[in-house]
């Protein structure tokens with residue numbers, strides 16, 4: 001049977017007995033992503049949380065977006081003022097302890113005791129991260145449990161080789177740039 005344009009093939013439809021939310025969670029475990037710690041400052045206080053919902057949005061102008069749960073402390077800081085500054089720190093293998101601490105396993109005030117942190121351009125940054133992207137919020141879009149913060153990238157630090165810490169299937173996965181892929 002030939003498929004008409006716009007027609008959905010039966011194989012692409014999820015079986016009806018699978019709960020969509022549960023299946024979505026299962027699918028997201030397969031969407032491996034680079035682990036980041038997103039930070040911000042409010043007065044003298046530093047805030048940070050582990051995030052994988054970080055996406056490049058536009059090259060011209062340099063812009064990215066982050067999806068932040070409204071219940072988090074970072075959300076309150078970013079929503080408090082117009083044009084709030086934040087920093088996206090791209091982690092590398094070896095940063096697993098910091099990733100788990102900033103993911104909630106360590107109380108907020110003790111998190112910056114893990115790793116070497118400095119403060120510049122309005123937000124704390126991890127000195128040996130692969131990269132630090134300093135941003136200012138231009139737009140906030142509320143959606144479901146999260147807010148999408150769009151950030152204009154104002155300054156970027158690059159450090160060492162490309163070596164991302166990857167999170168997938170609920171764990172940190174090995175990364176190698178040496179693997180030969182078939183052509």
Ligand SMILES: Cc1cc2nc3c(=O)[nH]c(=O)nc-3n(C[C@H](O)[C@H](O)[C@H](O)COP(=O)(O)O)c2cc1C
Pocket residue numbers: 035048049050051052053054067068069070071072073074099100102103104105108167
């Ligand atoms: C690998 C990993 C990725 C995460 N990604 C996100 C994310 O993209 N957005 C989000 O809102 N929370 C994410 N979280 C959860 C937050 O890091 C976690 O809720 C954190 O404790 C919130 O900070 P708080 O305790 O200071 O409020 C992630 C956690 C882990 C471990």
